[in-house]
Amino acid sequence: MKRNLFKIVALAAALVLAIGCLSGCGGGDSASSGDAINVILMGSEPTGWSDVMAKYDEIGPGVKLNVEWVAQGDMKDKLNLRLTAGEDYDLVFDAPFLKMKDFAADGIYTPLEDYISSGDYPNLQKAYTDEVWKANYYYGHLYGIPNMRTYGNGIDCVYYRQDLADKYGIGQIDSYDQLQDFFEAILANEPAMIPLGVGSTRGFYSMFAQDGVGMAKDHIVRMSAGGFCHVLLNDTDTEVVDIVYEGSEPEAYAKFPEKYRDGQLFGQERFQKLTEWRKYLETDSLNQKDDQSIFKGGKAAAIINNLDAYEQMQSDLKNSMPDAQLGTFVIPEAVRNKEPEARLTNLQGNNFICIPATSKKVDKTLTFLDWLMSSQENHDLFELGIEGKDWTAVGDDQYSIPDGAQYTFPGYVLTWNPNFVRFSDELPPDILEYKKYDLEESAYYPSPLAGFIFDTSNIQTEMTKVNAIVSENATALEHGALPDPIAVLRQTNAEAEQNGREVIREELKNQINEFLADKNS
Amino acid sequence: MSVFKAVRKKDGGAAAVKKPTLVQDIRRNKWLYLMCVPAILFFIIFSYIPMAGLYIAFVNYKPSTGIWGSAFVGLKNFEFFFTSKDWITITTNTLFLNVLFIASSTIASVAIAIMLSEIKNKWVKKITQSVVILPHFMSWTIVALFSVALIASDGLFNRIIVGLTNDPNKAIAFYNTPGVWPVLLVFFKVWQGAGFGSIVYLATITGIDQEIYEAAAVEGASRWQCITRITLPLLKNTIIMLTIMSVGKIFYGDFGMIYALVGNNSLLYPTTDVIDTYLLRSLQENTNMGMTAAIGLVQSLLGFILVIVSNKIANKFSPDAALF
Numbered sequence: 001m002k003r004n005l006f007k008i009v010a011l012a013a014a015l016v017l018a019i020g021c022l023s024g025c026g027g028g029d030s031a032s033s034g035d036a037i038n039v040i041l042m043g044s045e046p047t048g049w050s051d052v053m054a055k056y057d058e059i060g061p062g063v064k065l066n067v068e069w070v071a072q073g074d075m076k077d078k079l080n081l082r083l084t085a086g087e088d089y090d091l092v093f094d095a096p097f098l099k100m101k102d103f104a105a106d107g108i109y110t111p112l113e114d115y116i117s118s119g120d121y122p123n124l125q126k127a128y129t130d131e132v133w134k135a136n137y138y139y140g141h142l143y144g145i146p147n148m149r150t151y152g153n154g155i156d157c158v159y160y161r162q163d164l165a166d167k168y169g170i171g172q173i174d175s176y177d178q179l180q181d182f183f184e185a186i187l188a189n190e191p192a193m194i195p196l197g198v199g200s201t202r203g204f205y206s207m208f209a210q211d212g213v214g215m216a217k218d219h220i221v222r223m224s225a226g227g228f229c230h231v232l233l234n235d236t237d238t239e240v241v242d243i244v245y246e247g248s249e250p251e252a253y254a255k256f257p258e259k260y261r262d263g264q265l266f267g268q269e270r271f272q273k274l275t276e277w278r279k280y281l282e283t284d285s286l287n288q289k290d291d292q293s294i295f296k297g298g299k300a301a302a303i304i305n306n307l308d309a310y311e312q313m314q315s316d317l318k319n320s321m322p323d324a325q326l327g328t329f330v331i332p333e334a335v336r337n338k339e340p341e342a343r344l345t346n347l348q349g350n351n352f353i354c355i356p357a358t359s360k361k362v363d364k365t366l367t368f369l370d371w372l373m374s375s376q377e378n379h380d381l382f383e384l385g386i387e388g389k390d391w392t393a394v395g396d397d398q399y400s401i402p403d404g405a406q407y408t409f410p411g412y413v414l415t416w417n418p419n420f421v422r423f424s425d426e427l428p429p430d431i432l433e434y435k436k437y438d439l440e441e442s443a444y445y446p447s448p449l450a451g452f453i454f455d456t457s458n459i460q461t462e463m464t465k466v467n468a469i470v471s472e473n474a475t476a477l478e479h480g481a482l483p484d485p486i487a488v489l490r491q492t493n494a495e496a497e498q499n500g501r502e503v504i505r506e507e508l509k510n511q512i513n514e515f516l517a518d519k520n521s
Numbered sequence: 522m523s524v525f526k527a528v529r530k531k532d533g534g535a536a537a538v539k540k541p542t543l544v545q546d547i548r549r550n551k552w553l554y555l556m557c558v559p560a561i562l563f564f565i566i567f568s569y570i571p572m573a574g575l576y577i578a579f580v581n582y583k584p585s586t587g588i589w590g591s592a593f594v595g596l597k598n599f600e601f602f603f604t605s606k607d608w609i610t611i612t613t614n615t616l617f618l619n620v621l622f623i624a625s626s627t628i629a630s631v632a633i634a635i636m637l638s639e640i641k642n643k644w645v646k647k648i649t650q651s652v653v654i655l656p657h658f659m660s661w662t663i664v665a666l667f668s669v670a671l672i673a674s675d676g677l678f679n680r681i682i683v684g685l686t687n688d689p690n691k692a693i694a695f696y697n698t699p700g701v702w703p704v705l706l707v708f709f710k711v712w713q714g715a716g717f718g719s720i721v722y723l724a725t726i727t728g729i730d731q732e733i734y735e736a737a738a739v740e741g742a743s744r745w746q747c748i749t750r751i752t753l754p755l756l757k758n759t760i761i762m763l764t765i766m767s768v769g770k771i772f773y774g775d776f777g778m779i780y781a782l783v784g785n786n787s788l789l790y791p792t793t794d795v796i797d798t799y800l801l802r803s804l805q806e807n808t809n810m811g812m813t814a815a816i817g818l819v820q821s822l823l824g825f826i827l828v829i830v831s832n833k834i835a836n837k838f839s840p841d842a843a844l845f
Contacts, residue, residue: 007552102808106583106586200785283673283674283696283697284669284674284695284697286697286784286785286786286788287669287673287696287786289665289784456807460601460807460809460812461597461601461604462601463807464601464803464804464809464812465604465605467803467804467807468607468802468803469606469607471802471803472607472787472790473787475785475787476787476788481697499604499606
């Protein structure tokens, strides 16, 4: 009796395990739900989302939305699995940092250029100028609608402790010299502090950046293709004259305009400067994973970021150190002075909303997007929530958030557009000015290669080898951690040449020439 | 327990006469075989069936066309690695670090197991055991945060060094000094894994017949002699067996650990760059499933060959310790 009982229990346990084994293989439940369009957005569902959906059903164009929110960490894998498996989705968020480049090349998304130009979706068509639409083509087609408010990637700035700058008699910082004085003062007087906090991957990042606009006016474009290189075009921007990788010997620049020939303006000067400024970083900067919090925690006197982070930075700093004052130093001089044509743009979005090729509801989906772009009111419903409850309008282009309101929608996944921008009313006037300047089209100078995307699928082996070589010193260089950066660059270049960079250069040259020929035909 | 005893008795009797066929064996021990089903299913589903996917290493994989629809490219996916200038350095690093890890973890695990077995007080033993096993359950990301507190330029180690020598210049910039990293990695590896690794050894020690120790004590053996003459020799087979098993993964760099601790710090690559971190660096801009699968295949094949070879050697010198 006892023996039988034992057998039964053991078998039951085995059975449970076996079922457990197999259950992992079950098919996922299909997202399909009749009439609605199935949407994947990145982020977590905003608090109060259901109220927004209810309101949308009331005033919307009659297209039901079935939105699934996917956390950023899972997004790449989930997109990959669902779309390659051909699951039933009609609208998904994607970006070059996710699967956009691969999926566009593989025909996973519906080309939208004919829909946009058909005139059936006038509001959507108006969302961007023809030039911008064109610049966002991937491999000859429009595979996604860009979500962008500005043509830039934010205004790069150094956030610093104004209270400390005042204490040491430096005041408002408006130049690299003053910034250096500030760092020296911190080094001399605040032994527990690091003058400048930087993160491991980015290092000095946008500091001492090369003058992209100046170069573009001289028909030179800097790009990354197995290391950074400068592409010299002819005077009419119709053909490639030469491509030279950063850190090359002066002789390599023979075809470039006079002032660039010593290679100093192409990064060499910058890397020497970084080595010189290395003393303002912490010893372990290459392993610093969270530079933002050492600033907010009072350990670093300054950090590099951009103006988009202003509100967050200010409130975090206030919370941790009530006496601290936040100062900002806008890095590029022309931007600091809000000059026109101060910023180079390729007019490309960093975020897109795409329609999978498997979707059978393309028209319905576009009807929704057209509605979203048809008025400030519709747009604000998604981006800011329900007016009166989640936000209140201040003037034409500002909003304020009532106490306790919690609706936060990640605009870059769906709603961002230059025609419908509202700013927080908590921004100080000078920052607001910069944010408005950031939106002006006249602040930008389009790159001669705007819209060009380097397709590396035929030179994978070379790209992989060269990328490994270039990445060997990349972070150390960005931290100024190598005593002789130019020698390192030269050596890296020599090794890259031996490992197939010539092939990459040729491919790049051909693709650019083809692109320019297409553009001008 | 009665089931097993009965089976063993029957089996023992039969084997002496004639080896049973598989069918006979299954019929006779149907309950035991039934209970193996989950494990067998697990390996079939998660280890054997996916092997078909190794084909991906030989194609230019495109998700839209699927594995079987992608163009066959032969050995092209292997080319980038074996023609790169660094592959020998990286492979050497991987092997060197893994040999260090296996040796030091084994020694530390055995030492911990013996020490635990020598503790007589039940409570002290239980608490110590829990404390040494605990680090195993911490993710490397968390260990990486600890490591900063320990080895940063103003971390614990450097404070101790500066405190003892009274000379701030004696501090070691660990994050800028590649030479110290093999030692540091071994330190963290042992700290994290040795306690957990001691469990098997401890179980083996517990299984040793107490009468052997009693007899030795009667003969006047000291405690140290008992360890070196009885415990260690009896642990030998377990040690060899577990070592063979870890050799199978010897060409895999411990990515979770090394990437969490070293990250993108290129100053440390000369001693810490292993096959897996190299792959990340070279492929993160242009992901390529085929190339990744190709290197994975090489790592597994080399590991497999090493397992077979070391098992052969074990068979020759200590047949009981061999896996098969």
